[in-house]
Amino acid sequence: MYRFLLTPRWWGINVFAVLAIPVCIFMGSWQLSRFEDRVDSHRQQEDRSARAKTAATRPLERLLPVDQVTSGRQASARGHYDTGHQLLVPGRTLKDKHGERQGFYVLTLLRTDGGKALPVVRGWLPGDAGAKADTAKVPAPPKGEVTVTGALQASESQGSDGVPGAGGPAPGRLAMISAASLVNIVPYDVYDAWITLTDTQAPLRAVPPAAAEGSGLDLKAFQNLGYTGEWFVFAGFVVFMWFRLFRRESEAARDAALGIGVGVEGADGGVAAVGADGDVRSEGSAGAVSRGASGRAEDGRDEGSGEGQGEAARAGMA
Secondary structure, eight states: OOGGGGSHHHHHHHHHHHHHHHHHHHHHHHHHHHHHHHHHHHHHHHHHHHHHHHSOOEEHHHHOSOOTTTTTOEEEEEEEEEEEEEEEEEEEEEEETTEEEEEEEEEEEEEETTSOEEEEEEEEEESOTTOHHHHTTOOOOOOSEEEEEEEEEEOOOTTSTTOOSSOOOOTTBOSSOSHHHHTTTSSSOBOSEEEEESSOOTTOBOOOOOOOTTSSOOHHHHHHHHHHHHHHHHHHHHHHHHHHHHHHHHHHHHHHHHTOSOEEEOTTSOEEEEOTTSOEEEEOTTSOOOBOTTSOBTTSOOTTSHHHHHHHHHHHHO
């Protein structure tokens, strides 16, 4: 009854199921491991951020390039502020006792003794970077040579939190804090990093350091978790469809072995069904008569035979 499993059609179905199920399980396990890695990375980043607040300050050059280990570490640099290139970074939010408030960063470039400039976020102010009443509150940067200390941050990108998705900034403003954004604004080299000051001038408020990209429980992490469920559902669907096709095929083979519901098409276009008693009963497309296994008409008379025609003639003469 199960010989249909050896047919070419079922060979293809079986090979597909044998290959698809392990692939789905592997991909689901891989996506789950990606999610677990992000969870572990998030915990490690939280531990590093906690240690960075109490760790000793190190010179900027020793912490470059910025990675998940050095992001958030306290860095120091010495130089003088370029007061001619102070920029505002609009559309940035900061949490306080009143909740999240919209405002802007105040960024000033520090010309270091090495010649390069370090973007320094001196603080945050609530309000609109395009309103004169709000920008008038920005304090002037210190003059002369200064030593700044703050949390080291990697350059931002389009996918970074808080960075606008589209639209160019107005003059004197900066949409994204990165060396690529500053290269056309200032005539000197810029570090591919920036710092946010721990101690700020009033009324500026300190900007807390952000977690390194790829180390937090962001949308990508939960996408990995969603993909995990999808791959396991695909594996279950393949198993379900295989058993459904197998049961349907086995039931059809069992019915054929018992002679139930086996259709035979007649010459006149009718369909003959083999009954459980072995009789062949047909229903023609143009009024065909059902016949038993003995070949006699079920109503005891065949109008197309000679006997039937003779009876009809005698009835007419009478």
